[in-house]
Amino acid sequence: MYILNSKQLKEADNATIKSKGITSISLMEHASILCFQWLHQRLQGQNIPIHVFCGIGNNGGDGLVIARHLLQHGYHVKCYVVNFSDKRTDEFLTNYNRLKELGEWPQIINGESDFPRVDFEDIVIDAIFGNGLTRNPKGFTKKLIQYINSTKVFSLAIDFPSGLFSDKSVNDKSTVLKAGHVLTFQTPKLAFLLPENKDYLNTWEVIDIGLDQEFIASLQPNIHYILKDDILQLYKTRNKWDHKGDLGHSLLIGGSFGKIGAISLASKAALKIGSGLVSIYLPKCGYSIVQTAIPEAMVEVDSDQVLTYFNFKTKATVIGVGPGMGTAEKTVKGFENFLKENQLPLVVDADAINILADQKELINFLPKNSILTPHPKELERLIGVWENDFDKLNKTIEFSIKHQIIVVIKDAHTVIIDKENLYVNSTGNPALATAGSGDVLTGIITGLIAQKYEPLNAAILGVYLHGKTADIAIEETGYETFTASNILDYLADAILDLFKENHTEENNASETVNEEK
Numbered sequence: 001m002y003i004l005n006s007k008q009l010k011e012a013d014n015a016t017i018k019s020k021g022i023t024s025i026s027l028m029e030h031a032s033i034l035c036f037q038w039l040h041q042r043l044q045g046q047n048i049p050i051h052v053f054c055g056i057g058n059n060g061g062d063g064l065v066i067a068r069h070l071l072q073h074g075y076h077v078k079c080y081v082v083n084f085s086d087k088r089t090d091e092f093l094t095n096y097n098r099l100k101e102l103g104e105w106p107q108i109i110n111g112e113s114d115f116p117r118v119d120f121e122d123i124v125i126d127a128i129f130g131n132g133l134t135r136n137p138k139g140f141t142k143k144l145i146q147y148i149n150s151t152k153v154f155s156l157a158i159d160f161p162s163g164l165f166s167d168k169s170v171n172d173k174s175t176v177l178k179a180g181h182v183l184t185f186q187t188p189k190l191a192f193l194l195p196e197n198k199d200y201l202n203t204w205e206v207i208d209i210g211l212d213q214e215f216i217a218s219l220q221p222n223i224h225y226i227l228k229d230d231i232l233q234l235y236k237t238r239n240k241w242d243h244k245g246d247l248g249h250s251l252l253i254g255g256s257f258g259k260i261g262a263i264s265l266a267s268k269a270a271l272k273i274g275s276g277l278v279s280i281y282l283p284k285c286g287y288s289i290v291q292t293a294i295p296e297a298m299v300e301v302d303s304d305q306v307l308t309y310f311n312f313k314t315k316a317t318v319i320g321v322g323p324g325m326g327t328a329e330k331t332v333k334g335f336e337n338f339l340k341e342n343q344l345p346l347v348v349d350a351d352a353i354n355i356l357a358d359q360k361e362l363i364n365f366l367p368k369n370s371i372l373t374p375h376p377k378e379l380e381r382l383i384g385v386w387e388n389d390f391d392k393l394n395k396t397i398e399f400s401i402k403h404q405i406i407v408v409i410k411d412a413h414t415v416i417i418d419k420e421n422l423y424v425n426s427t428g429n430p431a432l433a434t435a436g437s438g439d440v441l442t443g444i445i446t447g448l449i450a451q452k453y454e455p456l457n458a459a460i461l462g463v464y465l466h467g468k469t470a471d472i473a474i475e476e477t478g479y480e481t482f483t484a485s486n487i488l489d490y491l492a493d494a495i496l497d498l499f500k501e502n503h504t505e506e507n508n509a510s511e512t513v514n515e516e517k
């Protein structure tokens with residue numbers, strides 16, 4: 001699914017109005033009725049006070065439409081116009097008049113003395129600012145947002161939590177209305193998926209308002225939200241005559257005394273995702289451990305406690321390097337020599353990333369389309385500090401273009417960056433915040449490349465399945481008891497799930513950001 005920026009969304013609104021021969025008013029009516037229905041389905045006519053706060057633009061227009069339908073269905077509604085500007089859009093005015101025709105005169109808020117009393121048990125509909133927000137809310141509008149936040153009332157944000165920008169960072173945290181739930185139009189918004197915005201929204205879902213898909217595709221959006229449908233297009237089925245030689249040979253390089261587990265997990269993951277053969281190259285001290293733990297794998301050893309020589313004989317298809325490797329001086333030297341000789345596709349993780357961050361000139365030896373899988377701290381060592389999450393993405397895009405490599409920024413929403421293209425993952429949950437889960441991801445991606453997936457597709461599919469294991473598992477394991485080994489236990493379920501009927505919201509983008517709130 002595409003993620004559109006604010007400009008693209010406005011263009012898509014206009015193109016849809018033209019291509020479908022509808023009016024802007026009817027598009028607004030349609031979008032807002034879907035929001036009304038969402039609430040109506042849940043409230044079933046309950047007599048809870050609902051405060052609808054409307055701006056003076058089209059987000060406010062949506063609020064007016066929702067207020068009208070709620071009133072017509074007998075709800076206990078109070079509607080307000082937050083009068084932060086004299087400009088009013090035509091769609092706002094039309095719907096303002098329609099509401100008045102019902103006998104409901106919205107209360108105009110011109111200052112703090114006009115703020116209504118809002119109680120914790122009430123409901124707020126936030127239709128103050130949407131896609132048109134260009135600068136921080138100020139004056140009494142900012143105060144109103146702060147007042148609503150202070151009540152801790154449940155707020156249903158229309159399209160955006162008011163005060164949250166679509167394509168840039170919030171620099172004054174106190175100007176965003178914290179949303180209990182967001183009904184956002186047509187596509188997820190990048191801002192919802194960034195860690196810096198985690199406090200502004202609890203849950204969100206996309207409301208499909210029927211914008212022109214052909215037009216949207218013609219914009220060639222560079223940001224994607226990866227859902228099951230996208231994954232199904234990448235997934236390769238096996239052929240009847242496939243033998244293990246067809247399914248690639250993964251070589252996992254890493255481990256050091258006390259950290260043999262990391263390379264074991266990565267190697268198990270490469271096997272479990274279907275790599276035909278898996279070899280491990282690690283320090284001698286890990287030999288018996290991996291031979292016992294993973295009888296399917298072949299093993300070659302380096303010197304005693306840390307990797308030093310990198311003189312393995314294995315003829316692999318792809319190499320995953322870094323888990324548990326350490327950054328001992330001998331290892332750094334050996335890794336440098338290895339990089340200078342290596343021609344095979346690489347998945348580079350953990351300490352191998354730290355070595356690259358320390359000696360940036362080595363990055364030039366990575367084959368084109370190598371995959372780096374840093375967590376945010378490792379990324380910072382690699383690309384330097386960023387001002388905010390948009391800056392982080394831009395800096396990573398620059399890095400990816402400069403070095404022609406793919407960067408997997410691991411996080412609650414892992415983002416895969418291939419030059420200017422961004423692929424944001426939709427699966428996973430905090431159960432994955434456990435030691436070794438990154439090592440498993442390295443093995444999964446390596447094992448997929450072995451099976452002839454293009455590196456980008458291997459990263460997208462690997463990250464999706466890795467997250468999906470945790471989504472399936474938590475029903476049985478809860479968050480706490482889930483460990484990195486469980487990722488492997490549930491990998492089969494994650495793969496099989498791709499072929500299950502879509503009975504849930506799997507292809508409707510939606511999510512719970514912060515479950516306990």
Ligand SMILES: NC(=O)C1=CN([C@@H]2O[C@H](COP(=O)(O)OP(=O)(O)OC[C@H]3O[C@@H](n4cnc5c(N)ncnc54)[C@H](OP(=O)(O)O)[C@@H]3O)[C@@H](O)[C@H]2O)[C@@H](O)CC1
Pocket residue numbers: 013014024025027028029031032055056057058059060061062084085089128129130131132133134135136137138158159160185209
């Ligand atoms: N047919 C359609 O197009 C559909 C549109 N839809 C709905 O329209 C929404 C977008 O509406 P919108 O473009 O009118 O902008 P909106 O978010 O209401 O902001 C209002 C105005 O506020 C202004 N402004 C900005 N920042 C400010 C600030 N800090 N303090 C004060 N003023 C500020 C800014 O004007 P400016 O002053 O910058 O010129 C802006 O124009 C979208 O989110 C969705 O809900 C749906 O109905 C589907 C169909």
Ligand SMILES: Nc1ncnc2c1ncn2[C@@H]1O[C@H](COP(=O)(O)OP(=O)(O)O)[C@@H](O)[C@H]1O
Pocket residue numbers: 375410411412413414427428429430431432433434435436437438439440441466
């Ligand atoms: N809260 C979360 N929600 C979803 N995924 C998460 C969360 N926390 C961690 N993960 C995932 O778990 C993995 C952790 O990787 P990493 O930090 O390298 O762990 P380790 O070094 O222990 O192997 C990443 O794939 C990351 O995306």
Ligand SMILES: [K+]
Pocket residue numbers: 059126127128129130157158159160161162
């Ligand atoms: K809003």
